[in-house]
Amino acid sequence: MxxxxxxxxxxxxxxxxxxxxxxxxxxxxxxxxxxxxxxxxxxxxxxxxxxxxxxxxxxxxxxxxxxxxxxxxxxxxxxxxxxxxxxxxxxxxGHAQPEVAAAVADQLKRGAGFMLPTAEAVVVGRLLAERFGLPLWQTATTASDANRAAIRWARAVTERPVILIFDGCYHGMVEDAFVVLKDGVPVMKPGLLGQVSDMTITTRVVPFNDLAAMEAALAPGDVAAVLAEPVMTNCGMILPEPGFRQRLRDLTRDAGTLLILDETHTLSAGPGGYGVLHGLEPDMLVIGKAIAGGVPAAVWGVTAELSARMDAAQARIGPGQSGIGTTLSGNALAMAAMRAMLTHVMTxxxxxxxxxxxxxxxxxxxxxxxxxxxxxxxxxxxxxxxxxxxxxxxxxxxxxxxxxxxxxxxxxxxxxxxxxxxxxxxxxxxxxxxxxxxxxxxxxxxxxxxxxxxxxxxxx
Structure with missing residues (x-):
């Protein structure tokens, strides 16, 4: 070659x-x-x-x-x-964590997944709530899936169409996040192959650290959620300016807009991630990649108040499929890996x-x-x-x-x-x-x- x-x-x-x-x-x-x-x-x-x-x-x-x-x-x-x-x-x-390897091997002997919860799931849920401060959780296979679920639920509970993101963000394969600013104008990323809908209609994008732009973007009252990394990590690391984080939380609350934090990368900040370390108080929290030590898994948590609103939104549409979630999500193998990580590794x-x-x-x-x-x-x-x-x-x-x-x-x-x-x-x-x-x-x-x-x- x-x-x-x-x-x-x-x-x-x-x-x-x-x-x-x-x-x-x-x-x-x-x-x-x-x-x-x-x-x-x-x-x-x-x-x-x-x-x-x-x-x-x-x-x-x-x-x-x-x-x-x-x-x-x-x-x-x-x-x-x-x-x-x-x-x-x-x-x-670290690679080949012995505690995770042992837990995964043991679970594989007993079955990788059943489309049924295991007793291990109760323990994992408690560990997530204790560590990250949000009481109620759901699983996904990737952070992309978790972010998609969070966006869908945000639109359902607020009955608003728009998602607000930061220029240069990355939230996996989520189409809503493939919008950037080019010479100050929102455009879809060229890499968004095969997308037939204009995502700029329902995605609003502002520069990171620009509170005036954030306030203006929230002003129409049509933004369901702000989807954000606490620190920009995928276009080169960009830190928040002093006061930006708290003002972001205040502005979203004043606008009736949910705050979704994607801590897939900033989980490195401390045992409870960046949000717990800095008291960010999100409505929804997404964590992927490292949470199961490399076994494909992600989780997303919500406040009790938001969970009640989700129940109400579900009741409005009645029984049936919501189109949120995949069969492999929350499988027994992932639960075993997450328990090992949360108990023995992420100390x-x-x-x-x-x-x-x-x-x-x-x-x-x-x-x-x-x-x-x-x-x-x-x-x-x-x-x-x-x-x-x-x-x-x-x-x-x-x-x-x-x-x-x-x-x-x-x-x-x-x-x-x-x-x-x-x-x-x-x-x-x-x-x-x-x-x-x-x-x-x-x-x-x-x-x-x-x-x-x-x-x-x-x-x-």
Whole structure:
């Protein structure tokens, strides 16, 4: 299989192109089995992998994984990586957690699912209520499904059509969230393939951290819910400005609009997520990915008041299908995994180790930035750290898009891969698990420093 020497976007800098070509050659020399498997996979998987985003890494072909243990991954070429991607969050607490493995294996011996609740479900519900502060819960198979359910229920109980989101957000495959601002005008994302309805009619979008825009968007009184991440995490990390979170909650309450928090990524902030840590008091809360330790599962919780309104909405339509939920949701296997996670893995002690490690990482990155006099910044939200190629850090998606240099990111990511470090492929997100060793963090910081040195040499 011939490997391209071009990154995702053609570099304008000849010096950066040279660095990229050298890193492609280095990858090819050290990953012969991945290269061979990529050629074979292309014959049976559309796009060369079981899921298209497996090909979104900066490596010329996907790295084929052999196993993960703790905070490290081994590939089919026996290459060992310090893993700061962690499956883009599902393995946030480490790969192959023994407690989860034991619980899942035990449940599989007794059946994976029955379309009936198990006694384990009662325990899981209590654990969710105690941890996240919302009394009543439902399950889904993915956070995408949970977000769709939350949106549908919000529209049903409020009898309003509009959902309000932030420019640059990401809430999985939810079509309502595929609206962005282009030159200040709402448009559907080009990647929303096959969508025949104009989502801008029922989705309103505003810049993150812009309270005036938020207030204006809520003013017509037709917004059923605001769907939001507490911290923007998927277009590059964007932190809320001081006072923004509380004012958002006040504005939604005044407008009779529900607040849905999607904490799929910000679960890294603490044992109860970002919302509990900062007292955000959502009406609905969505958690996916890590909640079952990588077993496909998500949950969404509601307040008692909202639950009563949901009952009333259900009564209005009478018995029958609501069209919300899938057969695999809430299966016994997922319940066993969630109980193990909530009881044995997602402990205060584990979070303490994660947060200490992320602090070590962010301080190390900031030292590299200072030592090399780089116009970069390091942003932190709990155990999640982002290296941003801008200083100061952007405050909304429009600013962040200007800072996302695809050529620089491609070269940076491949540089890290070739030095045994994995970070999330979509931007510069780095996630620290409770089992991430200080030595691994130091190796990541050293690899970033090496890349900065290489850039300096190229510019000389």
């Amino acid at each position: 011939t490997l391209s020497a071009q990154p995702l976007a053609d570099p304008q800098s000849k010096t950066l192109a040279g660095l990229w070509a050298a890193e492609v050659a280095r990858f090819a020399a050290t990953h012969p089995r991945s290269v061979a498997l990529a050629g074979q996979a292309a014959a049976v998987w559309r796009g060369g992998a079981p899921m298209h985003w497996m090909g979104d890494w900066a490596s010329p072909v996907p790295i084929f994984a052999a196993q993960g243990h703790g905070a490290q991954v081994t590939d089919v070429d026996a290459g060992l990586y310090d893993d700061f991607c962690l499956g883009d969050t599902p393995s946030m607490f 205060p002690a584990a979070y303490g180790r994660m947060l200490a490690g992320s602090e070590r990482l962010v301080q190390g990155l900031r030292q590299v930035i200072a030592d090399h006099d780089l116009p970069w910044s390091a942003v932190q939200a709990g155990a999640r750290v982002e290296l941003v190629f801008a200083d100061p850090p952007p405050k909304n998606a429009a600013e962040m898009r200007k800072a996302l240099d695809p050529d620089l990111m491609s070269a940076f990511h491949l540089w890290l891969i070739n030095r045994g470090v994995l970070i999330a492929p979509f931007h510069n997100m780095m996630l620290v698990s409770p089992v991430t060793e200080d030595a691994a963090i130091d190796r990541l910081v050293a690899a970033v420093a090496g890349f900065a040195d290489a850039l300096k040499d190229l510019a000389a």
